[in-house]
Amino acid sequence: MTDQAVDIQLEHVTKRYPGAGKAAVEDFSMNIAAGEIVVFVGPSGCGKTTTMKMINRLIEPSSGRITIGGQDALSLDADELRRGIGYAIQQAGLFPHLTVGQNIGLVPGLLGWPKAKTSARVDEMLELVGLDAGEFHDRFPRQLSGGQQQRVGVARALAADPPVLLMDEPFGAVDPITRGNLQDELLSLQSELHKTIVFVTHDFDEAVKLGDRIAVLGPRSSILQFDTPEAILAAPANDTVAGFVGAGASLKQLTLLRVRDIELDETETAIIDERPEDVRARLDAKNRKYALVLDSRRRPKRWVHLRDLNDGSLGTVGRPVNDLVTRQSTVQDALEAILAEGGSVPVVGTRGEYVGAVGIDTVMDTVRKLREEHEHG
């Protein structure tokens, strides 16, 4: 295998454990595109891990076909196959009697890399996952925190630069803050590395954050829905998926949308040195109640209501703008700002200049539209 991203295809894959009445995985078919992160979510025992482990043949399928980058995985030597697939699991799965450096260098060593190349790679991987090589290289896993162990686990999975990464609840055993940091790191790594990643989790929020696509799995690894996080949040395929998505699906969806994705409102604006009576006349003519006061560089400063326009200059009347968003902000950020500010929040460009506003009605309309699109589309 090369270090270019590869696709993974599972065709009619079934796993029947010896002596078990029902199959653990039944007739599972899926195409995973090169360079995408696919997350398997589903209840305990539904077959996520079994499905994943068949990809690197830690579990042998009973029937079906698996190809990785067009190569038939079942016809390759299993050890050789596994060396080309990074694998990270809960509790990191580090060898306790090997140092951090030896753990990370294990697969490159097995692949016959020269010592100097392996050693340089180990240090590079430690840096990549945010651990100081000098400090951590010679420690044993028990001398690390849980979060540090998970980082080493990810470093080890990436060491031989495999095109495919399998990650089975790799961040399951750490506190929520560390978990969030590890997720952010994985995403920033992935933006450079473009691996094909299959990721197993119980946690739907983790799936939404990490997945390009999410497969919600039911009994015997049946695919209840396989789609983008946006599509699943907007329109769960059935009640079981809806139950798994949980409460607040519409709110979760707002974290996926950016302000640049929605149509901005135009508010009435005024420049700070304008005469209040001119602004008042304009608002009256347009039958509007509020104006956003901008400074000479068009940066939002204050909100003024029609009734504020009797006394004082535009620089002192009304109330100051406390919160702004940009086109890159999430619609969730905008909603929070709206709830804090009232009515609507100004959107500014790169130099802080006014470009529009987002109002509560727009946010509500957006959620409604998304839902309809996915229902009918």
Ligand SMILES: Nc1ncnc2c1ncn2[C@@H]1O[C@H](COP(=O)(O)OP(=O)(O)OP(=O)(O)O)[C@@H](O)[C@H]1O
């Ligand atoms: N070695 C085994 N022998 C027999 N049955 C097994 C074996 N491993 C798993 N199973 C069964 O296969 C089914 C799927 O297990 P699997 O571990 O794949 O589920 P999972 O979705 O990953 O669960 P969890 O989220 O709890 O890890 C379960 O019913 C489990 O009891």
